[in-house]
Every structure is written in structure tokens, then in C-alpha cells.
Amino acid sequence: MRESYTSSKEVSTLIMSASNPKIKQIKKLQQKKYRQKEQRFLVEGPHLVEEAIQAGRAESLLQSESAKPLAIETAMEPLLVSDEVMKGISATKTSQGWLAVCKLPDESLPTEGNLLFIDGVQDPGNLGTIIRTAEAAAIAGIIISEETVDPYNDKVIRSTQGAIFHLPIVRADLREQMIAQQQAGKVIIGTAMKGHHYREIDLESRDFGLLVGNEGAGVSNELLALTDENVTIPIVGQSESLNVAVATAILIYQWSNL
Template sequence: MEMITSAQNNKIKSANKLKKKRERDKTGQVLIEGAHLIEEAYKSHLKILQLFAVDIERLDDNLVNYVEEVYEINIKVAEALSGTVTPQGFFAIIEKAHIDVTGAQQVLLIDRIQDPGNMGTLIRTADAAGIDLIVLEKGTADPYQDKVLRASQGSVFHLPIVTEDLSTFIRKFNGNVYGTALENAVAFNQITSQEKFALLLGNEGEGVNPELLDQTTQNLNIPIYGKAESLNVAIAGSILLYHLKG
């Protein structure tokens, strides 16, 4: 097994380029960090092109044998690759999954949500609720960004996520589409659970694009009984997803 001791090594420099969304989009590859995320990518049968580890013995032998190229690294190289202050010492380059969006029955639509924590939490909730597909409007936080990956706890690898024009998707979707809005909306608990639906959530500050809200079957809100001005979008989305699932 080859040992890499310099952050100037070409393989490390190439891996670091994947921290930029533009490079991820161009190559179809993602740099992930941490034993847990690497194990989740392996369990999801994603192609793992390269593995970089400070202590390879701590990883499952089947996982290590599955990877195309394995490298041992030192702490200095781990710090250069890491998105955190204290690196775990495990990194991998994976290939994004190829996704077929046809046939999705229960879909989460996300319009320009920016916060990585909110984004990761919504992906994790959608995964837990058994949602078939997540569709992102352009301008939404990248699901393969380091902080989103960490917040999702690997759920990014468990369900299909695509970027597509939401207006076009809503027009083609053969089911009820529910938006989230303060005005011209009904309380969510007036709607019954259903087999086929899409839930549309919007930007933390601006909410959903009004043009998209005009395309929905019905817009929903969550009554607030206390003094809070509003609910965090990830919390609101979680409540609504589980309600619609029944």
C-alpha cells in the first residue's frame, strides 16, 4: 500500500479540488470524510474510487477490498484534506449515483434552502420517512457539500437527489403538490395522508417562490400556539412529511 506524506501530492491536490461544487459537478465525484460516511457509501453500493486513511486497520476488510485504490496518509495530509478542525483520518472519493427519477410516488421539493444544517436534516428526515425522491431548485445548498453530508449522517447516499427546474417537475408530477405558505393556506392537519404527493419547501428567509406556490394543489401552514414567530424550515418540513405519509 502506497504511503502519502505530502499535501502537495497530486492525488491529494485532486481530492481537495472536489471541495468545490463546480469540480464535483464536472467530474461526478465527491470527497467524503469520516469512517461512518465511507461505510454508508459502501453499504449503498456506490463506487469508491480512492480511500485515504491514517489507520487502515480500523476499517472493515470488506470495505477496504471493495475500494479501487487505497492509500495510507499521515496526520499532516489528513489536516490538509479535512473540513474539520480535528480530522478523523479517513477520506474517500466516491462516484455520485446515477438516478432514475421516473416512478417516484412521494417527493420532497426544495426551493433554494441555503443552510447546510437544514438541508442535511431534511435529507435525513426524508430518508427516515421513506421518501422516494428529493428534487432541488438551482440555487439550493449542494447535498454533497461537506457540512450537508455530515448533517445528513449518510442519508444523502440512501435516496435519489436531483437538481431540476421545479416548475417543470410540478407540471409533470401526477399527484397532489403541497406548498408551504403563510397566506392562502390551510392548516396541515386538514389534509389527509396519501399514497402519492409532493411537498414543496422554500428558502429560510423568503419562503417558496410565489410562482411555484401558484402551481400547487394546496398550500399548507402549521399553526403556532405559542409566541414563536415561525418554525425552522427543517422542523416544519419534518412535521409535514410525516403527516402526509400518515
Template sequence: MSAPARQVTSLTNPLVKAVRALHQRKARDETGQFVAEGLKFIIEALEFDRFPEVLLYGPEAAGHPLLERARKATLAAGGQVIEVTRDILAKVSRRDNPQAVIGVFRQVFARLEDLDPAAATGWVALHRVRDPGNLGTVIRTADAAGCGAVILVGECCDPYSVEAVRATMGSIFALPLVRVDEADFAAWRAGWPGSVVGTLLSATVSHAEAAYRRPTLILLGNEQQGLPPDMAALCDVNVKIPMRGRADSLNLSVAAGVMIYAVTN
């Protein structure tokens, strides 16, 4: 029989405050940690040998076999397992209807030089993406299509924000994330063995008609401005996704999904 978990019931407990603070980028940057909510997320993490540093759970989750698996894995990795009240879960998640399990994990970023272009047919780079929901959805889509990594170029929003992590639906653990400035990306891109493909409203070639050499690296601009000229110049080909209705553009995550499946099919 497993030993009882430590219990915390006070909303002013220092650990509760520290976990709640991870909603702020400053706290995430200072600690290198982030929050993932829900038992599904925790189990996804374990599949990739990512273990919570802190595991919080409410009474309604007690006894669940997957929670017991997560509890054992957390303790074996040196993490803390704490039973908390529903009020604490609501405060930590900033939701009235919180998940019953919350994990605090260590952020992980890969390096450009450690990526193996031959490991996947499709790769994604995002330039100065601003919306965490879009970013999380792109990460999820890239994972679903078997892409090699998501590369964040320039000043992007934080992939480990609570909003972005929620949108990944667990894919935050599944593929490498890279952060790089424009100059280092341009230097690394010069050695890319396949096609680098940008999306531009002004392009004349349809995404469905362009020839892509694998591995294919997709480069997308941000939600407001798209790809600036210096980034578009790094691409072997710039393409457009045809607009057949009244809308003149697609949401970034939708455009990314169209492009990801165009180059990986």
C-alpha cells in the first residue's frame, strides 16, 4: 500500500503561490518551469520520460490508477506529490472548473545544431509568432503530422505559457522546440539540405503546385505582418494558399496545418 501524500489546504502556502506564479512569464523564465494541467498531460509527459517536479492533485483524483502511476514516477524522479483542495486547484489554474491534476515540469529547448534534417520530412519555423493559442495549435499539428521540430525565430510568445501548453494537448512533450534569433537561423538555414518554403499573400505560386524537396522546412510569419522581406528572402520558394471566398487570409495555425500536410503527404 502506498504511503499517504503530503496534504496542503492553505491558499497562502508558499508552494501554491509559486505554482500559481508560473502563469507569469517572468516566473517561468526565472525558474525554468511551466504548468501542465490534467492527468492526460501528465501521462503524455511520462511517455517521453518527462517527470513532474511537483504533482498536485485533488481528492476526486485520489485512487485513479493513472494518478498512482504518475505519483510513483514523480517520487522516483525526486519530485513532490501533494494532495490539495479544489479551491487550491482553482487558484493555481485560474479556472472555476479546474483539472483534478496539475504538474509542474522543467522547460526543455533543443539546439539547432542538434537537429537531424533526415529525421523527418517536414519541419516548421515560426517568425515572431504572437498568439500562444496559435503557437500551441501549430505544435500539436506538427506533432500529429510527424514533423521534426518547431523552431521559434526572433521574439516569439512563450511556448510554455499556460495558454500555449493547453493548446498543444500534450504535444509540448512530443517534439523538439528551438528558440533562435534571426541571424543564427539564417546561418543555419544556409546548410538546409531540402526546400525552405515561405507563405506570402503576394506569392504567385500555389502551395499545391509548388515542388518541394524533402526534408521541407516551412517558414511562416506572424499573425499581423506575415513574413518580412528578409525572412522571405531565405526561402527557396514562396507560396500562397488560394483564397476562394471573401476572406483574404487564414488564421496562422490553420495556414500552418495546410502547409504541414502539403509537404508531408
């Protein structure tokens, strides 16, 4: 065992025990209920940790003893932990010795810009990829239903590649939000098995709200009945449907004129 000591220059001590109270508290944030309770979430790996710092969202940092330095400067003093402790706390093999505790943001939707409504997407990779694409195309905000996977799940965050720090994501009642956004002048468009061809929609320069649904069931009929238009992306092969992240990307890029 390596000795842990603090010299006059070293302000951090090395945490070598997984039962350290701070470590135990951080590890709990891998569970959704503790993220809700503590209003905190974790990001892992140098790239995401750097994004969190630059976005002003990192509250504290953890660095394992053998981790390489970050590529950016930060005044924050990381908590030093042994490689074993880091391994125990990481959800993945990809932490590469870096972890940040971030505050769950208190998000609100902007009044201007295009929106995305997500009705029950379950796969973390799909939700993360949708967030990444939405941010790349300057979507102003995302509203997710109660049944949608937690966006602060580590797999979702990894798939966003950091985009999660750059646009508001609000969990709310989709029905209420869709009606409110229609009253505010947005065109709300749903995705359905039978709808208009997506290239036929003329937004007349208005902002849009795109509604996409669950991997298996799609958007609920109740919500589809509320939209201004419903659209379909044509399929000319034998596949029954497109992946939801793929369909969302095709529509966002079409209507954002990108």
C-alpha cells in the first residue's frame, strides 16, 4: 500500500477507501432516485468533464491517481482517489480517471426557436443521439414525457457527447406543452405511420415543434390528434420503420434548412 500524506504543497489527500462517506455519496448518483433527491448527476471521462467545467456546470471533480491532466485549465481542486476507488465509482470503463459531479439545472424553455417533444423514448443511446443532433442543429429546447428515459443516465450523457450542457431539457406534460406552444405560434408536427410526406410540409418561416415517439409504439394517438400536421418519412425497402434518432435527425435537418 502506498502511503497517503500531505506535504506543504499538496492540499489534497488521496482517498483510498470506497467506504469514504464522500465516495459513497457520489456513487449513489448512478441511481436515478438519488439524482432526483440530491439534484446532482455524474459525468465521466476527460472530454465530458471538460465540457462540464467549460459550461460552468461542474460542482466538484474527482481524479484518479494515474489520470492524465485535463486538456483545459481549471481553478477547481479535484478530489484525488486511488485507481481502485475510481473503478468502483465509475459506471463505465471510459472514465479514464476523471469524473465530475454536476448540478441538475433548473431549466426553462426559451420563447423563441424550434422545439423537440419526446414521447417515451426508452433507449439511452437513442435519447443521447437525439440531444446531440438537436444541439448541433440549434434546436432551442427539448420537452420529454414522464415515460422517457432519464437524460442524466450515464449512457445518455455519453451519447450526447457533451451537448446535454448546451440546451435546456425539461420534463413536462407533453399535451399541456404542445397546446401552450401552439398558442405561442409554433407549428407542431408529429411523426406517424401514415402522414404527409415530410418534404411537403411548408412551415412558412414559422418556428416548429417536432414530436417523436417511443421505439416500438411511436407517438401516442392522443398526442397525434393534437398536432397541426403529422408526417411520415418514406421507406422503400422492407424495413418497417427507421430508428427514432435517425428519423428525428432527418426531420430536424429538413426543417431547419441546414
